[in-house]
Amino acid sequence: MTLTGIPASPGIAIGTAFLFYDETEAGTGNKTIGSIDPYAEINKLEEAMRTVERELTGFVEKSKNVGDAAQADILNSHIYILRDPEIVSEAKRFITEEKMRAEDAYTAAIRETAEIFAGMDDDPYLQERAKDIEDVGNRVTRKLTGVQTQDLSNLPPNTIVVARELKPSDTATLDRNHVIGFATDTGGATSHTAILAKAAGLVAVVGAGDMSPQIKNGEMLILDGTYGIIIVNPDSATLGSYKEKQTAHLDRTEYLKKLAQLPCVTSSGKRIILAANIGSEQEVEEAAKNGADAIGLFRTEFLYLDRDSAPDEEEQFLIYKFVLERMGNKPVIVRTLDIGGDKEIPYLGLPREENPFLGARALRLCFMYPEIFRTQIRALLRASVFGTLEIMFPMVQSVEEIEEAKKFLGDCKHELAAEGKGFAKEIRVGIMIEIPAAAIISDELARHCDFFSIGTNDLTQYTLAADRGNKAVAKLYNPFHPAVLKLIKTTIDSAHKHGIPCGMCGEFAGNPEAIPLLLEYGLDEFSMSAALIPATKDIIMNGECQKKEPGNSSV
Amino acid sequence: MISQTLKVHNKIGIHSRPAALLVDASKRYASVITITHGERSATTDSLTRILALRVKMNSEITIQAEGNDENEAIETIVNLINSGFGED
Numbered sequence: 328m329t330l331t332g333i334p335a336s337p338g339i340a341i342g343t344a345f346l347f348y349d350e351t352e353a354g355t356g357n358k359t360i361g362s363i364d365p366y367a368e369i370n371k372l373e374e375a376m377r378t379v380e381r382e383l384t385g386f387v388e389k390s391k392n393v394g395d396a397a398q399a400d401i402l403n404s405h406i407y408i409l410r411d412p413e414i415v416s417e418a419k420r421f422i423t424e425e426k427m428r429a430e431d432a433y434t435a436a437i438r439e440t441a442e443i444f445a446g447m448d449d450d451p452y453l454q455e456r457a458k459d460i461e462d463v464g465n466r467v468t469r470k471l472t473g474v475q476t477q478d479l480s481n482l483p484p485n486t487i488v489v490a491r492e493l494k495p496s497d498t499a500t501l502d503r504n505h506v507i508g509f510a511t512d513t514g515g516a517t518s519h520t521a522i523l524a525k526a527a528g529l530v531a532v533v534g535a536g537d538m539s540p541q542i543k544n545g546e547m548l549i550l551d552g553t554y555g556i557i558i559v560n561p562d563s564a565t566l567g568s569y570k571e572k573q574t575a576h577l578d579r580t581e582y583l584k585k586l587a588q589l590p591c592v593t594s595s596g597k598r599i600i601l602a603a604n605i606g607s608e609q610e611v612e613e614a615a616k617n618g619a620d621a622i623g624l625f626r627t628e629f630l631y632l633d634r635d636s637a638p639d640e641e642e643q644f645l646i647y648k649f650v651l652e653r654m655g656n657k658p659v660i661v662r663t664l665d666i667g668g669d670k671e672i673p674y675l676g677l678p679r680e681e682n683p684f685l686g687a688r689a690l691r692l693c694f695m696y697p698e699i700f701r702t703q704i705r706a707l708l709r710a711s712v713f714g715t716l717e718i719m720f721p722m723v724q725s726v727e728e729i730e731e732a733k734k735f736l737g738d739c740k741h742e743l744a745a746e747g748k749g750f751a752k753e754i755r756v757g758i759m760i761e762i763p764a765a766a767i768i769s770d771e772l773a774r775h776c777d778f779f780s781i782g783t784n785d786l787t788q789y790t791l792a793a794d795r796g797n798k799a800v801a802k803l804y805n806p807f808h809p810a811v812l813k814l815i816k817t818t819i820d821s822a823h824k825h826g827i828p829c830g831m832c833g834e835f836a837g838n839p840e841a842i843p844l845l846l847e848y849g850l851d852e853f854s855m856s857a858a859l860i861p862a863t864k865d866i867i868m869n870g871e872c873q874k875k876e877p878g879n880s881s882v
Numbered sequence: 883m884i885s886q887t888l889k890v891h892n893k894i895g896i897h898s899r900p901a902a903l904l905v906d907a908s909k910r911y912a913s914v915i916t917i918t919h920g921e922r923s924a925t926t927d928s929l930t931r932i933l934a935l936r937v938k939m940n941s942e943i944t945i946q947a948e949g950n951d952e953n954e955a956i957e958t959i960v961n962l963i964n965s966g967f968g969e970d
Contacts (some may be wrong), residue, residue: 346884405899407905407929414930440930447936452897456933459898647967 332510334555335521338580339573340508340530341566342485344546344559346539347477347497368422372429375470380409382466386500387443393503397522401459408463413691414440430471437464455518462494482506487548493520503527508550510557512539516725524552532557567810583861588593593846599867600852601860602660604832608646611653613857620862622659623780623854624719624832625650625848627703628666635700636674639641651714658715660780660830660854662759663703665689665721675699684788689722690732697735704739711751719780723758724765729775732756759832761785766814779822780854783833787811806835812844819848830854842866884956885946892966895938900967901929907962913949915959926959 383406390399408414414436421432437460444457468474479488479499487508490497498519509530512534512593514520524531530552542548542559549558549569553576591599602623603614614622630638630646666672667680667688675696680686691701707718720732729805733756744752760766761782769779783806788795790811793803805811815831822829830852834843839854842863845853853863892895896904908926909916915926919941924931935944945963947956 400899404902404929407898407902409935411928411930443930443934450936452894453933453936455900460930641891649893752910 328541328559330535330538330541330559332538332555333514333516333533334516334552335509335514335516335533336524336527336529336531338530338555338576339552339569339575340487340548340550341569342487342507342548342550343483344489344542344544344548345482345486346542346544347479347488348488349492354426363422363426363428365423365426367445368427368429368432369419371471372422372433373469375429375467375535376409376415378470379463379466380406383409389500395523395527398498401519405457405459405463405466405495408460409467411440414460429812430468432465433471433721434464434761437461443479451515458494458519465494479506487550489542489548491539493523495519498523508552509533510535510538510542510548512536528553529775541730580631583865586861586864586868589864589868590805591620591867593867594869597846599846599850600828600830601864601867602830602852602854603857603860604854605650605857608649610857611650614860615653617658617857617860619655619857619860621852621854622650622654622661623830625659625661627661627664631664631666634674637702640702640706640709641850643703644709647707647716648713649708651710651716654714656715658717658755660717660719660757660778660832661707662721663690663707664693665697666693667720670723684794685787690728691722694731694735700735703738704736705743708736708739708743708750708754709748710765711754712749716751717755717757717778719757719759719778721759721782722762723760723772724762725768726771726775729758729772733775744851754828757827760818761789763790763814766818769818772826773821773825773827776827776828779818779829780852781815781818781829781833781835783815783831783835784834785810787835806833806838815845818851822851823849828852837863839863883946883948884952885944886956886960887942887944888960888963890937890939890941890943890963893939895941896932896935898929898933901932902961903962903967904932905929907958908955911947911949911951911955911958913947913952913955914948915955918944918946 330373383402387399387402417439418436421427421435422429427435431602441460444453444460449452461706480502482502482505484505486506487510488506489510490509492513493509493511509520509529509531510525511520511533512535518533518535520531530550532550532552534557535557538557547560549561549566561569591601593599600620602621603617603619604624605611605614605622606626607629611622632642649695665688667683667686687695707716710716718736720729720824723729736756740750755777757776757778757780758772759782760769760779763771763786766786773779784795787804787806791803791805791808793800795801795804815841819829828851831845831850832854835857836845836853846867892900904926907918917924917926917932917935919935922935924935926932945956945959949955
């Protein structure tokens with residue numbers, strides 16, 4: 328039997344089903360028939376809450392001790408929900424005014440608050456908090472009624488936990504040595520089960536509908552967390568093929584993980600910087616995960632688009648600071664604003680241009696709107712103390728432009744210094760090489776900056792006079808054209824002649840067919856979308872030398 | 883009674899962890915501290931009510947404090963929010 332669900336944590340687990348039954352709510356939330364002693368009920372409730380608080384405190388400690396900060400945070404928030412005076416006073420009011428038993432009163436109070444959150448359809452994060460609140464409620468009412476839960480702390484090896492739903496308190500005592508996966512009927516890719524499984528490296532399939540009633544305790548399961556498949560009692564052929572897939576997945580994961588921690592070095596011993604291109608601050612996380620040595624291109628256009636006014640200095644400062652801090656001592660190359668007449672930016676009121684790609688865009692535009700440029704440069708300078716900032720100017724074609732941009736930068740530094748605001752002493756300044764003229768005079772330009780980064784997309788279309796977005800000439804857009812390659816080579820040679828590094832942040836840098844060529848030219852830094860980094864590293868470290876087997880790296 | 887209006891800067895707004903920090907910070911003062919966001923208000927002793935305010939990045943909120951130590955209380959709360967709760 329094959330069942331499907333939402334893939335929540337990748338990998339393949341082959342093991343034995345352990346059915347975890349969700350306890351029904353211990354309290355009914357209804358009025359009690361007959362009389363109760365309100366004082367005794369309130370005492371019972373307070374006693375139960377104290378016990379639960381002790382338990383939760385213990386779970387938080389345990390989670391911290393095993394290094395699971397996410398679980399510790401969740402359980403810690405449960406302590407605050409437990410102590411929440413709104414819920415407690417409501418429960419007590421139900422006892423004294425509605426004459427409810429403690430467990431029913433508490434259930435009713437919890438339900439009221441949980442419902443507020445459950446109704447927040449537009450905000451999955453807050454909606455998910457309803458589960459936390461119910462979880463706390465169940466924990467307290469179980470204490471009051473003496474209902475015991477199943478124990479997940481002591482399970483046989485190779486156990487796959489199958490449940491309708493797993494709540495944080497269910498998994499708090501999870502036997503991490505023996506559990507290899509989860510399969511649940513409910514939940515999405517951001518549910519607690521999914522987060523926990525990913526953090527612990529366990530395989531998980533969630534949201535599998537009415538899966539759990541179809542599975543019996545002790546049945547053999549294959550769980551495919553990459554594709555969201557659950558196979559019950561597989562035949563030997565299926566089992567065999569999944570065992571192979573499992574081995575391949577583990578090998579590849581292990582291999583790429585090992586690779587991510589190694590410096591990227593060619594077979595001839597040259598250290599290559601593998602960097603990530605990012606287009607928003609959220610992407611920095613993926614860059615870090617994939618082992619990026621740097622951010623080779625932080626596009627800042629997203630800050631300016633889809634809004635009514637230009638972003639202020641403080642907003643930009645916080646975003647740059649976030650990325651710089653996340654990368655620590657690894658360089659972050661921020662490209663200053665690169666937009667022009669081809670983009671709708673209502674608050675700038677840019678005139679329509681006949682030929683936007685040859686018009687007032689990027690640095691040219693920044694010189695025309697010094698206030699916008701100044702805000703960005705000031706925000707960058709202020710953020711520079713939080714990491715290793717490098718500033719890159721786009722669309723440069725002459726020495727004068729570099730000088731003007733550097734003067735602008737210098738003026739902003741003076742301003743900040745006069746205001747008593749700090750910035751990093753050393754901030755390297757580089758330029759994009761994307762206009763053919765810049766590549767041709769790169770020997771001259773290299774004297775005036777600290778690094779080059781080749782933007783192959785624009786360089787190609789400007790050199791070949793072929794718009795890559797235009798289907799009619801798409802065939803002519805070819806970065807392997809000898810003219811483009813010659814400009815790339817010239818640029819790299821000029822950089823090295825003047826002792827500065829040369830990178831590339833266009834799509835060409837992540838093209839497996841281009842990599843050997845670029846290595847031969849002596850390119851120092853390859854910058855690409857983060858997801859391409861592990862495979863590119865594999866090519867650079869092993870691909871050019873076919874004799875080497877993956878995992879058999881000499882480093 | 884004093885009050886102050888400010889903008890929330892941290893990325894995810896006031897979710898569980900910042901809300902817990904607000905509860906802890908408020909506990910040190912005798913004053914009653916209230917946060918208002920749009921039409922919703924919450925006293926800072928209740929985690930769930932703070933969360934239900936649905937405060938996001940760039941939300942404008944008003945802090946109100948009333949009691950003997952209202953000046954110190956509001957200063958602490960405002961500083962905590964301006965610090966981005968130690969997040970981004």
